[in-house]
Amino acid sequence: MNNILKEMNANYIKELLSEELIALFSHIQANKGTKAFKHYNQNLIKINNSLNSQLFNDEYNESLYKTLKNEYNRPVPFPAPVNPKxxxxxxxxxxxxxxxxxxxxxxxxxxxxxxxxxxxxxxxxxxxxxxxxxxxxxxxxxxxxxxxxxxxxxxxxxxxxxxxxxxxxxxxxxxxxxxxxxxxxxxxxxxxxxxxxxxxxxxxxxxxxxxxxxxxxxxxxxxxxxxxxxxxxxxxxxxxxxxxxxxxxxxxxxxxxxxxxxxxxxxxTKGISDMLIDEKHNDKYYYHETHPYYHELNQTIDSRDTVYQWRRVYVRANKSNVCPTLTANMGTGGHNVPLIRDDFGIRKLTPRECFNFQGFPQEFILPEIADSKVYMQAGNSVTxxxxxxxxxxxxxxx
Ligand SMILES: C[S@@+](CC[C@H](N)C(=O)[O-])C[C@H]1O[C@@H](n2cnc3c(N)ncnc32)[C@H](O)[C@@H]1O
Missing domain, CATH: 3.40.50.150 (Vaccinia Virus protein VP39)
Incomplete structure (x- = not known):
């Protein structure tokens, strides 16, 4: 495969491989047996021809294509329906x-x-x-x-x-x-x-x-x-x-x-506590006494059925007794993540809880990326x- 790649315009291939080509491969895999499959396959052939190359020859298929195939044929929690309507x-x-x-x-x-x-x-x-x-x-x-x-x-x-x-x-x-x-x-x-x-x-x-x-x-x-x-x-x-x-x-x-x-x-009919089904107690989401705002938080956050929100430099209860709008800037500064009190103290909602407030099923996989990114994804999404x-x-x- 290296030999083939050398023959190409390296930058163009790199760009293509990292972005649209990967997407194209995965869409081919995901659309087997449909009209869309033909469409994507034709696009692949077109790209191959326009490069005037042997990019998708057997050698290529055996290495990268197989790797991609394995990647995209893994079982996932949310596969497409078998007989779509x-x-x-x-x-x-x-x-x-x-x-x-x-x-x-x-x-x-x-x-x-x-x-x-x-x-x-x-x-x-x-x-x-x-x-x-x-x-x-x-x-x-x-x-x-x-x-x-x-x-x-x-x-x-x-x-x-x-x-x-x-x-x-x-x-x-x-x-x-x-x-x-x-x-x-x-x-x-x-x-x-x-x-x-x-x-x-x-x-x-x-x-x-x-x-x-x-x-x-x-x-x-x-x-x-x-x-x-x-x-x-x-x-x-x-x-x-x-x-x-x-x-x-x-x-x-x-x-x-x-x-x-x-x-x-x-x-x-559901309240805040119904959304707080969470994994194990995780210390990293808690505010400790050493935190500069701990005492203020401790005084203000007194209910277990309320979500609290930072407002610039102070924190206040969300009066309507529901969670405030989850936003895309949650996690960029910890202050934007809504807060609650539980048996262990005062803490931020965890990323999984934010996904609960957006109605994502428990099987939804939160990949291991920075929390700030996961919070952002929850805030950006739809319910x-x-x-x-x-x-x-x-x-x-x-
Ligand atoms: C409001 S969010 C939509 C979230 C989505 N409805 C969901 O359920 O997660 C808008 C998304 O558009 C993406 N976006 C913005 N500009 C884009 C572009 N030019 N091409 C592709 N995606 C883009 C952003 O990265 C962001 O994830």
Missing amino acids: FTFIDLFAGIGGFRIAMQSLGGKSIFSSEWNIAAKKTFLANYGEVPFGDITSEQTKSFIPENFDILCGGFPCQAFSIAGARKGFEDSRGTLFFDVEQIISTHRPKVFLLENVKNLISHDSGNTFQTIKNILSKKLGYVLYHKVMNTMDYTNIPQNRERIFLVGFDPVQVTRFSDFQFPAKISL VPLIHRIGEEILKIL
Whole structure:
């Protein structure tokens, strides 16, 4: 294999091997026996031909390909359903919050994209697949297979803040929503399900959201529904997490679109303690007397049924008796991770508990990476049972 690689443009191969080629191999493995398999295989041949090389000859297959095959054929906790009822693609896939929910409804993901290396690790450990990388790149977009039913994506919201602070949305054609627009326009899925922060509605005095609605409904012709939903109102999980969900139906392919309804509210019966099922007592999450804020924390944190939050330099009870919104910046400074009191003292929520507050099953593997990254993945993700409930309503219409 070394000899072959030497013949190539070393940098190009390195880039390709480390990013899209690995993703391509894993998508080939994950899509055997489907139309998408043919599509990915053709792409592999195309790359091979364009390199005018023997990159994928027997020698290559026997070494790298076998290694990859073993890697991707390992049993994983969340394999795709054997006889899928529908297909979907997973954009800005993170750790696959959409994927778990859609798979549990009988869906098969035929394409995923996520560029964060730590998230890719979590993704591989749980689904046996490596997502493609930067979705703004035309090469990544070209890997998306032609036919799928649902497009899922929680596109990052920072792009809007930047856009708003500067020239306004219309001038910011580089933002990620426009990549979503391009993919919807090219592939015309039957349905899309998008998620974002609640602030999307009020950003730039409502102009940003108006533009998004105009593009999705007037320009692309989708029938659009949107709703702000709070995890604690629609799932039996005590987390205060408001997010906006946009569901769009292509009226040509989905004739019953007008019957769609977002799920109804349900009552919350679980409390904080139900979420704290955790592994063994782990000292590293506790605050000790030597900590500069220990005495203040000890005075303030007096209840066992309340989650507490740092507010700049002081800590306070989260009054609603639910967990505050878990955010992506948890763990970047320990202060952002919510706090509780238990039998052993005062401590941060553990990463596993944060995943519990997002409704991830206990079998979900948290890989051995820095805690700060695992916290970030939990904060960035969606609440799985909420996506499951919205997905159920979508499937009633399809
Ligand atoms: C809000 S999170 C979505 C998390 C996901 N819904 C989940 O369940 O875990 C947005 C994700 O988009 C990824 N991302 C941002 N820009 C990207 C790009 N250009 N290409 C691919 N992924 C990107 C980030 O790394 C992040 O994981």
